[in-house]
Amino acid sequence: xxxxxxxxxxxxxxxxxxxxxxxxxxxxxxxxxxxxxxxxxxxxxxxxxxxxxxxxxxxxxxxxxxxxxxxxxxxxxxxxxxxx
Numbered sequence: 848x849x850x851x852x853x854x855x856x857x858x859x860x861x862x863x864x865x866x867x868x869x870x871x872x873x874x875x876x877x878x879x880x881x882x883x884x885x886x887x888x889x890x891x892x893x894x895x896x897x898x899x900x901x902x903x904x905x906x907x908x909x910x911x912x913x914x915x916x917x918x919x920x921x922x923x924x925x926x927x928x929x930x931x
Contacts, residue, residue: 869894884909886915907923
C-alpha cells in the first residue's frame with residue numbers, strides 16, 4: 848500500500864511539473880510573438896528546464912540569435928542538442 852501511495856505522489860508531482868511547463872511555454876510564446884524577448888526568455892528557460900521539447904528548441908534559437916540576452920552559442924548548442 849505504501850508503494851502505491853508513493854507512486855501516486857510521484858505521478859502527481861510529474862503532472863504538476865508538466866502543467867507548469869505548458870503554462871510557462873504558452874506565456875513565453877505570447878511574449879515571443881510580441882517580440883518581448885527579455886520577458887519571454889526566463890519563461891522559456893523555465894519551461895525547457897521542466898522538459899518541454901519545443902521550449903528547448905526555441906530557447907536554443909533565442910540564445911543563438913541573442914533574443915532577450917546576449918548571443919551565447921555554447922548555451923544554444925546545449926539546448927539544441929536535447930532536441931536532436
